[in-house]
Amino acid sequence: MDDAAFKSHVEAYVDENWETIVEDIRYLVQVESVEDLSAAEPGKPWGPKSYEALRRGLELAERLGLETTNVDGYLGFGDLPGASKTYIATIAHTDIVPLGLGWTVDPLDVTRKDGYLLGRGVLDDKGPFVLSLWAAHFFVEHVKKTGKLLPYTLRAIVGNNEETGMGDVPYYLERYPEPAFCFTPDAEFPLICGEKGVYHAEFTSDAIAGEKILELDGGTVPNAIPGLACALVRADASKLPDAPHIDIEDAGADEQGPLARISAHGKGGHASMPEGTVNAIGLLDAYLLENNLCSDAERIFLNFSARLCSTTDGTSANIQSADDKFGPLTCISGTVRTVDGRFVQTVDSRYPTSTTGEALTTAMTSLGKEYGCTFRVLSDAVPFYIDPNSPEIATLLDTYHEYTGHEGTAFVIGGGTYARHFKRAVAFGPVERAEVDTIPAWVGAEHGPDEGVSEEWLRRALKIYIVSIARLMELDL
Incomplete structure (x- = not known):
């Protein structure tokens, strides 16, 4: 399949499944998955509500055809096994910050308004997490249809402690090898290669x-x-x-x-x-x-x-x-x-x-x-920085540019994402940095009341993720 035909296939896939994707985001947003160490227990180290979001995340991953693993409740992952055990990963998180005050919509539901989704976690990071699962599902269907394994294993990691300390990733890395490359959809496009x-x-x-x-x-x-x-x-x-x-x-x-x-x-x-x-x-x-x-x-x-x-x-x-x-x-x-x-x-x-x-x-x-x-x-x-001059980063930036027309230059941020815990990782979308001025005033930011994100941005990000993963699979990792 040539590039144009492949992109057309991706376009149709996103259109066909979008309403189900929004409902999957709603299914996760309904959980008030704030860390509660006072109620922690073996198998639920971040508390029962955080665990419920992890459980639901793994449930979605399994429904979408991935082989799931719960890593002692710290986090989990879903795999699409490839021809090699070397793996490319995405990582997003299902925990949230407290709801806080000032909401005009139900923070534990998804409200659709004028092309935006509102609710705690729709942007940070339950919405992007669901995109990572559906990106993996695209390749599950591709493998079923073609009967040909991907060159590398594809892993969607379900983080569960990003907001309060990221204690989940060190636990994971003590037990599993590093990914050959990883990106987290928990920041901004074009691509973040460093964090304060x-x-x-x-x-x-x-x-x-x-x-x-x-x-x-x-x-x-x-x-x-x-x-x-x-x-x-x-x-x-x-x-x-x-x-x-x-x-x-x-x-x-x-x-x-x-x-x-x-x-x-x-x-x-x-x-x-x-x-x-x-x-x-x-x-x-x-x-x-x-x-x-x-x-x-x-x-x-x-x-x-x-x-x-x-x-x-x-x-x-x-x-x-x-x-x-x-x-x-x-x-x-x-x-x-x-x-x-x-x-x-x-x-x-x-x-x-x-x-x-x-x-x-x-x-x-x-x-x-x-x-x-x-x-x-x-x-x-401590600060994190990865050299932006690599084939993997070039692949992501080129794909982003093709879909948006915006300049694809890596940059650094003050925020802290999961990328800082891996040797070869970046933060990649889904927020459109070049278009933030178009967001209506009634749409809240991450961590604030009426947290919201453009549905069009999410749809476009999913296409970027699918095409980027396909191209990463062609690299010599």
């Missing part, structure tokens, strides 16, 4: 909450800029001044007097792409400080928190840095909570090769001491 270091940490105040601020509660996860942050304070709500992006509610009273709930509304987004976002924690800090809704000790923490939220380039934490591959460092405040009577604030930094996690720790430990906070590192993954 990903650094998560937290500050805990020495100050005891409760004198004026009973509770701080902002954000959902450390790796997202929060769109909502709230405080429960000792105040008469009727006497508090109005302010932009601030809601004030009467919260009753306790034995010491009236209580008010202050809610600040920002503009959320992914921690690796803070441009254009507005951190709700910073808005809340400013209102509480301006209206003296804090004790002297609480004020010290609020000043500290406001400082952290005042920039996204690390200057407020004295950790700014940049290099020629990745550009500037980013640093955001992701969450604030009241834990055991103290304020706990997390930070997420994406750093280039011009600095190190150790340097970040030194600077932020010192900053925390200045404001009466202890500092603790939660995780640190």
Whole structure:
């Protein structure tokens, strides 16, 4: 079959199966697959809901003709055996970040609106995961029809712990050989060949909450800029001044007097792409400080928190840095909570090769001491980079260009994907970087409310994936 005929066959395959593909995405979105280590057990290391998404993912893979393996509940995979045990892999994940607030549609269902799919995970990463299964299914049908094995085994890996630490892939790599090449559909086109270091940490105040601020509660996860942050304070709500992006509610009273709930509304987004976002924690800090809704000790923490939220380039934490591959460092405040009577604030930094996690720790430990906070590192993954001048990467970029007409040049990002855990791997779509300005304002970003993705982008990505895999199979790996 020549190239034009093959592409025509792929086109018909996607058209014929699209409605079933959307329903498969819905089947996964219905599971609130957030990590819950408190309920973990043997065979379900990330908790029961994450496991249910893994189970459903493997169920879909088996239905689509792949030979499935559950790797002790850490993750799984579906294989189409080839003429060689050497394998080409895709890897996508079935776990999600918490739902959060601010949704206008059901986050645990797929809502179709004006050519977009909305729901938690439709973009990150249940929708793309389903595409990876259907790309593999195309070759299952091809092998059945022709009776000829693919040159290499094709493996669709079902990740299950990407959002909270990627503990699933190291477990896998301890038990199975590396793929000859792997791509993850969990980022942007054209192709991502490098990722900044990903650094998560937290500050805990020495100050005891409760004198004026009973509770701080902002954000959902450390790796997202929060769109909502709230405080429960000792105040008469009727006497508090109005302010932009601030809601004030009467919260009753306790034995010491009236209580008010202050809610600040920002503009959320992914921690690796803070441009254009507005951190709700910073808005809340400013209102509480301006209206003296804090004790002297609480004020010290609020000043500290406001400082952290005042920039996204690390200057407020004295950790700014940049290099020629990745550009500037980013640093955001992701969450604030009241834990055991103290304020706990997390930070997420994406750093280039011009600095190190150790340097970040030194600077932020010192900053925390200045404001009466202890500092603790939660995780640190070093930067990842793969030389873009390889036949595999050229194959993917050429296929992308053929389908989109957009320039096919590899680039680097601040986000962290599964690619960083493999020797030869990249992140490849499905978001169209060249067309992001066309997304309607009511379509939310990954990790935020009303998370959405263009159906046309997904359809096109599936075609790109199928043709790319066919061409990778022709390379000498």
